[in-house]
Amino acid sequence: MADNKLLQKLSAEQMNLSSRIFDLVLSRVLSKVYSNFDEKIKEDMRIIFDSDDDKEKEKFIKKYISNFEKLFKEELKKIEDDIKAEIERRI
């Protein structure tokens, strides 16, 4: 699959960076949606993700973070723009 081939082409440093980018974007997406939840949903989220019930976790995601992919791309684009600006600054 093309996805796998691309990931295999990355150097060890790029794989590490890719993992850090992913972690940062994931953190930003989740904290962004969390900040918009009311206190009841925040508490539900804490309880559900602290449990062992993966089905409930999936249900929560589908219900409250259904636009995950869109949010992920938005945050990724922001990081990409910042890195591009930094590249231009360094040249």
Add this chain to the structure above:
Amino acid sequence: MANPEQPKSENLEVGQNPEIIANQAAVEILGKGEIQEAVNPDASSEAVQKAKGFFARKTGEFFSWKENKKDIKKYTGAAAVGTFGGVFLAGKMLWGLLSFAKKAIEKKGNITFREGYEIGKKTFDFDARKDK
């Protein structure tokens, strides 16, 4: 990591390798972003931390399915599928940044909006998706 206070002429010797430039720029921006997240109370809340752990675990499971050549169409985890796409996009973005760095070196930093747009379009193909 290059010192941001260094004059541009001193950066050039270090900086003509596009991969090094792209990686150093990524390290710089990621470092700043990670510090911001570390002091963000929402990001460090228990709920977000646990949810991050869940996404990471499910993504690992999904990778394992792919590596074991199981039929990924039968994998039905929204979290895993969503995050796998994210892992792929993050890797793809790094390739795009490498192209951007090469072009920036060629043009000594004077990349036009259109050139930047074309690199981004090839990387993410967002517009092609919209057209479907």
